[in-house]
Amino acid sequence: MPLVKINDVHKYYGDLHVLKGVNLSIKQGEVICIIGRSGSGKSTLLRCMNGLEDYQKGGITVDYKEVTTEDIQVKALAKSVGMIFQNFNLFPHLTVGQNIMLAPTIVLKQSTEEARVVAKKMLTKVGLADKFDSYPEQLSGGQQQRVAIARALAMSPKVLLCDEITSALDPELVGEVLKVVEQLAEEGITLILVTHEMNFARDVSDRVVFMNQGKIWEEGPPKDIFEKPQTEELKLFVNSVL
Amino acid sequence: MIEFSNIDIIRNLLIATQWTILLSLAAFAGGITVALLLTAARLNKTPLLSIFVRIYVEVFQGTPLLMQMFLCFFGLSMISIEISAWNAAALSLTLFTSAFLVEIWRGCIDTLPKGQWEASRCLGLSFLQTLRYIILPQAIKTALAPSIGFSVQVVKGTALASVIGFVELTKAGSMLNNATFEPFKVFTFVAIIYFILCYPLSWTSKFLEKKFNASR
Amino acid sequence: MLNFSDLLPYTDQFLKGLLTTVELTLYSTLLGLILGAVLATARQYGSSLVAGVVSVYVELIRNTPFIVQLFFIFFGLPSIGVMLSPWQAGMIAMVINLAAYSTEIIRAGLGTTPKGQWEAAKVLGLSFKQTLLRVVMVPAVEKIYPALTSQCIIVMLGSAVLSQISVPDLTYAANLVQSRNFRSFESYLITAGLYLLLAILMRKAFNMIGRRVFSYRVIK
Ligand SMILES: Nc1ncnc2c1ncn2[C@@H]1O[C@H](COP(=O)(O)OP(=O)(O)OP(=O)(O)O)[C@@H](O)[C@H]1O
Ligand SMILES: [Mg+2]
Numbered sequence: 211m212p213l214v215k216i217n218d219v220h221k222y223y224g225d226l227h228v229l230k231g232v233n234l235s236i237k238q239g240e241v242i243c244i245i246g247r248s249g250s251g252k253s254t255l256l257r258c259m260n261g262l263e264d265y266q267k268g269g270i271t272v273d274y275k276e277v278t279t280e281d282i283q284v285k286a287l288a289k290s291v292g293m294i295f296q297n298f299n300l301f302p303h304l305t306v307g308q309n310i311m312l313a314p315t316i317v318l319k320q321s322t323e324e325a326r327v328v329a330k331k332m333l334t335k336v337g338l339a340d341k342f343d344s345y346p347e348q349l350s351g352g353q354q355q356r357v358a359i360a361r362a363l364a365m366s367p368k369v370l371l372c373d374e375i376t377s378a379l380d381p382e383l384v385g386e387v388l389k390v391v392e393q394l395a396e397e398g399i400t401l402i403l404v405t406h407e408m409n410f411a412r413d414v415s416d417r418v419v420f421m422n423q424g425k426i427w428e429e430g431p432p433k434d435i436f437e438k439p440q441t442e443e444l445k446l447f448v449n450s451v452l
Numbered sequence: 453m454i455e456f457s458n459i460d461i462i463r464n465l466l467i468a469t470q471w472t473i474l475l476s477l478a479a480f481a482g483g484i485t486v487a488l489l490l491t492a493a494r495l496n497k498t499p500l501l502s503i504f505v506r507i508y509v510e511v512f513q514g515t516p517l518l519m520q521m522f523l524c525f526f527g528l529s530m531i532s533i534e535i536s537a538w539n540a541a542a543l544s545l546t547l548f549t550s551a552f553l554v555e556i557w558r559g560c561i562d563t564l565p566k567g568q569w570e571a572s573r574c575l576g577l578s579f580l581q582t583l584r585y586i587i588l589p590q591a592i593k594t595a596l597a598p599s600i601g602f603s604v605q606v607v608k609g610t611a612l613a614s615v616i617g618f619v620e621l622t623k624a625g626s627m628l629n630n631a632t633f634e635p636f637k638v639f640t641f642v643a644i645i646y647f648i649l650c651y652p653l654s655w656t657s658k659f660l661e662k663k664f665n666a667s668r
Numbered sequence: 669m670l671n672f673s674d675l676l677p678y679t680d681q682f683l684k685g686l687l688t689t690v691e692l693t694l695y696s697t698l699l700g701l702i703l704g705a706v707l708a709t710a711r712q713y714g715s716s717l718v719a720g721v722v723s724v725y726v727e728l729i730r731n732t733p734f735i736v737q738l739f740f741i742f743f744g745l746p747s748i749g750v751m752l753s754p755w756q757a758g759m760i761a762m763v764i765n766l767a768a769y770s771t772e773i774i775r776a777g778l779g780t781t782p783k784g785q786w787e788a789a790k791v792l793g794l795s796f797k798q799t800l801l802r803v804v805m806v807p808a809v810e811k812i813y814p815a816l817t818s819q820c821i822i823v824m825l826g827s828a829v830l831s832q833i834s835v836p837d838l839t840y841a842a843n844l845v846q847s848r849n850f851r852s853f854e855s856y857l858i859t860a861g862l863y864l865l866l867a868i869l870m871r872k873a874f875n876m877i878g879r880r881v882f883s884y885r886v887i888k
Pocket of ligand 2: 253
């Protein structure tokens with residue numbers, strides 16, 4: 211059974227039909243990049259996968275758990291699914307260390323010592339071992355985003371959802387974040403990324419998903435998607451971004 | 453008629469001031485407690501609860517505190533609970549205070565980015581955990597100055613307890629006035645004592661507000 | 669049990685009281701806001717002595733209870749030869765109260781005026797007074813209009829205390845009625861309802877006036 215299974219999902223915002231029957235299966239260890247125009251429903255799809263948004267029809271299961279917006283379900287999902295946001299969403303009143311240790315201690319009930327060890331390990335992984343006692347405001351955008359990644363990793367999720375995690379960064383800081391993500395991909399964590407970084411999508415992903423008008427319009431290995439687009443819409447899109 | 457020296461007047465007023473302070477503390481502590489509950493109720497996704505809080509705020513901010521005190525005093529004694537002036541005053545001031553605090557805090561909480569809630573949810577924090585660890589610690593910083601500012605209104609509000617017969621500073625002033633026929637002097641003293649109670653709170657509130665604005 | 673029918677014979681009393689409260693509110697709001705605007709100007713642009721005097725006044729009023737101010741004016745002032753009717757004393761108390769709070773609020777609004785507005789007016793040859801009244805005041809008030817509205821409502825609600833010096837207002841009517849028919853809870857409940865209605869209508873009125881005065885915002 212696939213790790214993530216999305217089955218004919220429909221989503222409405224009021225009258226606006228945002229997702230129009232999305233089907234997608236993702237295996238353990240796959241790296242998926244979702245691309246598409248603004249408003250095509252990429253964020254919405256991602257946010258449906260961990261219960262931040264509800265959907266009206268169809269079904270989603272992640273790691274054998276059905277995804278709903280009920281609190282219990284979301285809480286259970288948090289142990290399998292991590293999420294990184296465009297604007298980091300670090301907690302400004304907590305130090306980097308506290309940001310990372312918070313959920314492991316109060317959700318996973320780890321001891322402070324245990325959580326601290328994990329936090330230090332994750333920070334080292336993203337190259338910020340010396341920032342344990344800094345506050346988010348003292349860090350650059352790229353560093354903040356790496357802390358956010360460490361915070362998500364500390365929950366040892368099976369899937370990591372990333373929604374345009376480099377879009378809010380100054381161009382010179384994009385590289386350091388992508389490098390961390392690439393390293394995670396190599397380590398075999400399942401990654402689902404919404405991204406506008408086409409080079410990254412081409413080089414790192416196993417499969418690229420092109421969304422258009424609330425549907426998965428075309429999907430396949432990055433080579434095919436970028437070099438042999440089948441549909442007119444994808445051709446136009448690829449030409450406009452490359 | 454008994455002669456009252458200035459010292460006598462002031463001593464009597466100060467004794468009554470203790471009750472003003474006690475009533476203020478009770479009202480503020482009660483108000484904070486109720487406002488916390490109301491805040492949790494408002495933030496909860498149950499629409500009925502947040503409508504209730506809206507109406508609660510509208511009613512207690514839209515009617516005179518004096519009327520609220522009368523209603524507590526006469527209302528509770530009507531359903532044959534023998535109620536003292538202290539209880540009625542403390543209860544109505546608590547309700548009044550909570551209605552204003554919940555509204556003040558609403559402003560502070562709603563200006564926090566939505567992402568704070570979403571990130572907490574993604575990390576598996578429950579609603580109450582999110583409030584406790586993420587939202588309140590941040591909101592308290594912005595809420596402190598206006599809350600302390602409002603505490604001045606609470607201290608001043610306790611003066612209305614005199615109307616339902618509770619002997620605090622204002623009531624003591626009225627009684628001393630009746631005994632001395634020196635209203636100018638007595639009410640000047642009363643006003644000075646209130647000022648001494650309130651001004652430090654006003655000052656602190658302004659100071660914190662400046663400090664907070666500067667730190668942003 | 670609740671029994672409101674005993675209140676019906678006293679409809680007249682309630683209406684008269686309501687009228688008095690409305691009247692007092694109307695006058696005191698007008699006078700209080702005008703005085704507040706003047707004092708805010710003095711505080712913001714006046715000499716440091718003037719500004720100092722204004723802020724002492726503001727702090728004195730803001731840090732003492734309304735009822736004590738009222739008693740001071742009504743009971744205290746006659747002993748230094750200033751005799752006032754209850755209505756006059758109540759009116760004065762409401763005006764100085766609203767003026768003190770609105771001084772503080774309007775001043776905050778004036779403080780947000782960009783320097784460029786003053787400079788632009790100056791190079792166009794406008795005097796201080798012209799600049800203040802025609803250029804600066806309206807946008808300044810617009811910024812703090814919601815706070816000003818709330819404060820006017822708070823003063824209206826505070827006027828319930830005037831009944832304590834026998835101003836025949838709405839609360840006075842309620843006191844009177846309940847002393848006759850012993851339906852205290854019902855009397856006060858109805859009265860509270862009337863105050864609530866008044867507060868809601870007042871907010872509506874302020875919003876309507878605001879939309880008029882600040883219509884330049886809507887047009888865009
Ligand atoms: N909370 C909301 N309420 C109403 N409509 C929304 C909401 N969030 C998104 N939408 C609409 O849903 C559609 C899909 O939005 P979504 O954010 O998923 O697009 P996206 O593909 O992520 O675009 P972008 O690249 O700009 O992030 C858009 O038309 C958007 O306007
Ligand atoms: Mg998006």
